[in-house]
Amino acid sequence: MIQLNDLEIGYSGKKGPVSVFKHLSSVFNPGDLVGLMGDNGIGKSTLLKTMTGTIKALSGQILLDGKSIDRYTAAELAQYLSIVITEKIGGFNLTAWDVVASGRTPYINLFGKLEQRDKDIIETSLEKLNLLPLKDKLMDELSDGQRQKVMIAKSLAQQTPVIILDEPTAFLDYNSKHRLFKVLKELCEKENKLIIVSSHDLDLMTVYINRSLTLLEGNVAEIR
């Protein structure tokens, strides 16, 4: 469960902190597929980065299962929430398997050794997204849609109750977008995961999501 209490988000500028959005309060529960909407520059990505602990909140609180995000260690946070972002991953001989296996980072030893249990979880994560035939393919050989699915499989391998996706449909065609949202909806329904996804595809989002958070001008947040 994620709880936002009178949250103010922003970033540090040259002349001190710059507030992007404030007075944001909401609660998201396991099983929710939350659509985060709003115009460009309104603060969607800043909010997601704050919720993942990448940047600090200017004021207010983010509670993860009742405990402030600031009190989580990096390792604990890695086991609580995982991210999928738009930046393309590739090069360095990275295969789909390697990327999904990286999801096990919070659980494995110093030398990156995968135990049989880790390998089983990776296989299952790939299987859930129908990626097993592509597991040995290099990331650079995959389509944008397949690549996004690999990143979601990485999140599954990370075994976090919360998954946060920033603009996952940005480079996808119409059919791939629908397939992606179907996968997300299934994960919420079958595995009781809390998934928060930002996107500009409002029509598409409204078909699949069961909660929405829309950021509007003047620090107005519309929560449904």
Add this chain to the structure above:
Amino acid sequence: MTQGKFIFNTICLLVLVLLLTAADLCFGSISLFSLSPDDPLFSNILYDFRLPKTLTCILAGSALSICGLLMQSLFRNPLAGPYVLGVSSGASLFVAVATMLLTSLNISGVFFVGKGIITLFSIAGAFFVTLIILMVSKKSKSNVTILLVGLMLSQILGASQGLIEYISSPDSLKTFVMWSMGSVGGTTLSDLRFVAPLTLILLGLGFCLIKPMNAILLNEQYAQNLGVNIHRLRISVIVITSILVGLITAFCGPIAFVGISVPIASRLFFKTSHHLHQMVFCILIGAIVMLTADIICQGISNQFTLPINTVTTLIGSPIVIYLLFRSKLNIG
């Protein structure tokens, strides 16, 4: 890469290292086979000259390759390496300053003081440049910018070094020019008592970074989300690479292209991204490249020995050119 394949490849490379080690020890201007083991010249050549040189080759090749690998993964750029990013030039400039100081103070010959000061200066120079490159990489995400800044730094440091050479005395100039050509022959067994354990400890510390280095291949944001402390990782890589590059440069001179080309060659041949595999392969291939370069250096002629930098450049450059022509290659 499966466990079996990894072990098989490691054994193959290890056998090659052992064969080249034997060749490097046996052959040179005088072949050891032409001498009797009882001949004092035999033990003199083997223990006082060949053995320290061969061990230096192995240590230098392994250390520089690991530095290249760590830098390429941290910057997520296959063209990163201690020589290309100006880290070796930083060490060189500081060594030039140290050489001049030591000669003017007339203490270069004092046992260990001279080499100790040169080593400290060399490490400080490498650390200084690595820190600048890291600050640039935080400001700019562009790989091209980082490489260009590294290139410009190399030029600035090279010009500053030229200036120091211009105003330095003939004695210190001669010492420095000989050093800057790169040589593995100047290290003694007593030097190795200090260099070898330090190199091995730093290589060992490199192995402790396997897990975060694997994660950072995705990108920094993903790595952070996977529990990696990016700040700590950066500092660790700076400390390890600066000390290793500084140490090796102090004793062997600036050695070109090993740091950049060995990790690339390892990725080309073994098609793996896992840093456990990459580190083991880089250590062994680095040793192979340096031993081969040394064998070539002394095998060309009985009359003279080529500077090792010439040979490493001749081996390393084609690999980098190959990379540029195969832009679709999945190495970075």
